[in-house]
Amino acid sequence: DIDMDVEADRAAVSIVSDNGRDLQKLVGRDGEVLEALQELTRLAVHRETGDRSRLMLDIAGYRAKKRQELSELGAEAAADAKSSGEPVRLRPMSPFERKVVHD
Numbered sequence: 001d002i003d004m005d006v007e008a009d010r011a012a013v014s015i016v017s018d019n020g021r022d023l024q025k026l027v028g029r030d031g032e033v034l035e036a037l038q039e040l041t042r043l044a045v046h047r048e049t050g051d052r053s054r055l056m057l058d059i060a061g062y063r064a065k066k067r068q069e070l071s072e073l074g075a076e077a078a079a080d081a082k083s084s085g086e087p088v089r090l091r092p093m094s095p096f097e098r099k100v101v102h103d
Helices: 020-027 029-049 062-084 095-102
Strands: 002-007 010-015 056-059
Touching (some): 020 056, 029 056, 029 062, 056 062, 062 095
Parallel strands (some): 010 056
Antiparallel strands (some): 002 010
16 A cells, blocks of 8 residues: 655655565665665656655655654663763764654
């Protein structure tokens, strides 16, 4: 199934299935395939409309789960920084991941 919505002026497309295993191939390791599919979709929209697309693609709830994990990571890092008074280093992240942590 494909669910479409608008979140914060951004088109959100979610692909879901009862058999999540089939969709895991479209997510790939660490979401690499999902990122590539999202970029290809954005490029196709741009080519057809001439407008830059801010479309967000989610497959099998990967981004929703990742968003929750990153929110928790950000809260923990902020608490650590506050209690120690020292900066906290996080692993390199994609733009999506950085935005979630900062929000």
